[in-house]
Amino acid sequence: MPSTRLVGLLATAIRQQRQSRELSQCELAELAGISQAMVARIEGGDRAPSLAVLERLLAAMDVQLVVGVEPLDAHLDARIDDLASQSIAERIDALGLDRLLGRLSDFPQVIIGSTAALLQGAPVPVDALEIALRWQDSKPFTRWLETNYGQRWNARWEEFGGVWLEPEEPGEHRWSTRYGEIRATMCDELPETIEVRHGERSYQVVPLVELELTEPRAADLLRRYRDRQLAGDG
The missing domain is CATH 3.30.460 (Beta Polymerase; domain 2)
Incomplete structure (x- = not known):
């Protein structure tokens, strides 16, 4: 799947939250109930997480997603x-x-x-x-x-x-x-x-x-x- 700006933003947010909590990808994967390989692909921007997976990842780190919009220009x-x-x-x-x-x-x-x-x-x-x-x-x-x-x-x-x-x-x-x-x-x-x-x-x-x-x-x-x-x- 080709990378998009939104996929990149989500990847960065998940990686930064994980690192700030000093969790390994394996530890986050276990907490969220997904594989370490999936965490790696999401953090690398190679895979866009489904909403369900995204919510599980964030909930595992005691945070939630806040959505906002702004003009492209x-x-x-x-x-x-x-x-x-x-x-x-x-x-x-x-x-x-x-x-x-x-x-x-x-x-x-x-x-x-x-x-x-x-x-x-x-x-x-x-x-x-x-x-x-x-x-x-x-x-x-x-x-x-x-x-x-x-x-x-x-x-x-x-x-x-x-x-x-x-x-x-x-x-x-x-x-x-x-x-x-x-x-x-x-x-x-x-x-x-x-x-x-x-x-x-x-x-x-x-x-x-x-x-x-x-x-x-x-x-x-x-x-x-x-x-x-x-x-x-x-």
């Missing part, structure tokens, strides 16, 4: 590889991060999400500045948006514009501005941060360990990056 793996070849300074410059942050001086904010992960060295794709803002600062934020040609994301039409700017109004906390896109998480109190420095600038960011506990999107990207590292080492 996202090419996340290629983007991660490309970002990994760049310095952090290059990634910051490509995002226009300093230019945007330099103009967000009217109210306190904290860098969160994938932006915070990037500033801590993780080569994850970032398409917007992700920040946490306090509700008490929503009015100066709205004034800033008005001054800088802000448009809020309209989920109905899947484009920016045509809805109220104010964070208090229903809708995603996502805006386009003259300096770039901003995605905000509104909160009563700003989260705890650490300081990271790049060049002459320091940034207040949520630590990676906290991102992985509280922000699913950033956690998924970090996990994807680490899985690719493990696959490359293997």
